[in-house]
Amino acid sequence: MKVILLADVKGSGKKGDVIDVSDGYAQNFLLKKKLAAVATASGINEVEQKRTAEAYHRAETIKALKELAARLNGAKATVAIKVGENGKVFGSVTTAHVAAALSELGFEVDKKKIVLKSAIKTVGTFEAEVRLMEGVSAKVSVTVVPA
Secondary structure, eight states, X not given: OEEEESSOBTTTBOTTOEEEOOHHHIIIIIXXXXXXXXXXXXXXXXXXXXXXXXXXXXXXXXXXHHHHHHHHTTOEEEEEEOBOTTSXXXXXXXXXXXXXXXXXXXXXXXXXXXXESSOEEESEEEEEEEEEETTEEEEEEEEEEEO
16 A cells, blocks of 8 residues: 655655555554555645755755855954953853854854854954855854954
8 A cells, every 4th residue: 555654654764755555554553643644646746746845945045055155255253352461362252252243244144053163262363164054164264352
């Protein structure tokens, strides 16, 4: 019996898959627990349309993130922070500081996507990486100045 999975089923498939299973397994487990629906021509067509729409939206998102990475690459963010007499920063510059500096430049980036190689505890220029998604990242220059 062909069924369309309505949820992920371990050992059978993922949500939206059209699979062929035994009649007893389909009737007594998948359909009874509402994990699947009987595969009709219209249901299969609907699943295919959802899959193509999802692929299109994913491609658009990747395209937008790559454009953002291209614009963001090489950007210079300046962070002003309180500094002691010998140039040592009170605390350290965090990804939240870098995200705020980038938002002042017009880039809305989540602080969780920013990676610093090491803790920034002195005044100077440092490199940070913005990982927008797997395979899409940009290098940003962060300049720490005394406030």
